[in-house]
Amino acid sequence: MPDPKQTQSIAKGARIILVRHGRPHLPLRPRTGHHGFRDYIDAYEAAGLDPESMPPRELADLVKELDHVFSSDRPRAHQSARALAPRADLQVDPLFAEAPLASPRIPLLKMRVPKWAVVARLLWHAGYHPEIEDYPTARDRACRAADILVDKVREGGAAVLVAHGYFNAMIGRQLRRRGFARTGSHRVRYWNDVVYEWKQP
Numbered sequence: 001m002p003d004p005k006q007t008q009s010i011a012k013g014a015r016i017i018l019v020r021h022g023r024p025h026l027p028l029r030p031r032t033g034h035h036g037f038r039d040y041i042d043a044y045e046a047a048g049l050d051p052e053s054m055p056p057r058e059l060a061d062l063v064k065e066l067d068h069v070f071s072s073d074r075p076r077a078h079q080s081a082r083a084l085a086p087r088a089d090l091q092v093d094p095l096f097a098e099a100p101l102a103s104p105r106i107p108l109l110k111m112r113v114p115k116w117a118v119v120a121r122l123l124w125h126a127g128y129h130p131e132i133e134d135y136p137t138a139r140d141r142a143c144r145a146a147d148i149l150v151d152k153v154r155e156g157g158a159a160v161l162v163a164h165g166y167f168n169a170m171i172g173r174q175l176r177r178r179g180f181a182r183t184g185s186h187r188v189r190y191w192n193d194v195v196y197e198w199k200q201p
Contacts, residue, residue, distance in 0.1 A: 014153040014198040016175060017063060017160040018168040021080035023053035023190045029113050037116040038103035049079035055191050060084060062193065063160045070149070070161040072096035080191075081162035095145055098164035099124075100132040114188075121166070142167065146174035153198070165192065172196065 024047035029040055063069070063085050071081035073094040081090055101120040111119075120128075125135055133141075145161075149171070152159035161168070169186035172194060176182060180196035 009154050010150070010198045010200070011153075011157055012198060012201065014157045015159075016149045016153055016180065016196040017158070018172060018186075018194045018196070019059065019063075019080075019084065019160060019162045020165045020168060020190060020192040021049065021074075021077045021162060022055065022083065023050045024048070024076045025050040031110045031112055032116070033108075033110050034103045034106050034116075037113060037120075040113055040116075041101055041103060044076075045074060048075040049083060053190060055080070055084045059191055059193050062195075063088075066158055066160055068152070068156075068159070070096060070152075070159065070163075072098070072163045072167075074098065074164070077163050084162060085160070093148075095141060095148070096161060096163040096167065099135075099138040099167045099170060100129075102128065102130050102132050104128060138167070139170065142170035143174050145171050146178065149175070150178060165189075168194065 024044060026043050026047040029036060032040065066085065067088050069081045069085045069088045069090050071078040071090060071092050073092050074097055077096070078090065078092045101117065101124060103116070104120055104123050127134070129135070149159045149161060161171070165186060165188055172182060172186060175196045179198070179200055181199050182194060182196055184194040186192065186194055
């Protein structure tokens with residue numbers, strides 16, 4: 001059951017829309033070792049939005065009436081937010097940054113970048129977090145992010161966040177714990193959107 005203190009004064013039908021950023025402007029390495037994957041993580045974090053990766057029309061229509069958009073401070077995210085809602089007030093906050101990854105030191109192994117990312121995420125959950133944020137800390141950050149979005153819908157009935165795939169899913173789990181119903185699913189796809197709606201009486 002949702003905590004009444006966290007969900008009071010939310011209007012029925014209030015929505016929180018979590019959007020993954022568009023495609024970053026960098027090449028995807030076909031196969032690489034752990035050193036190459038470490039360099040790729042750094043390049044990915046620094047990359048902006050690919051100019052050819054524009055938001056789908058249906059997504060733009062979904063948020064076109066909103067006058068405020070939240071975004072993480074990563075270039076690919078806040079540039080995506082600006083492309084999606086060019087006239088909205090943009091609030092950029094590092095709180096919404098992606099849950100980090102560290103390249104696991106596995107000599108001689110070469111894999112495609114997406115496979116490295118899966119291995120790194122599994123190891124992160126298992127406790128491998130050299131010099132990066134660990135899972136409990138990221139989970140607490142997702143809870144604070146959910147609080148901000150819930151406060152926004154309490155004020156105006158809708159909120160949109162343009163951020164990152166995995167951290168959006170972590171925020172989504174917090175929203176469901178608060179009683180929001182989910183439409184859509186968190187997928188590894190650029191411009192993926194998931195809607196959380198308040199349906200409580």
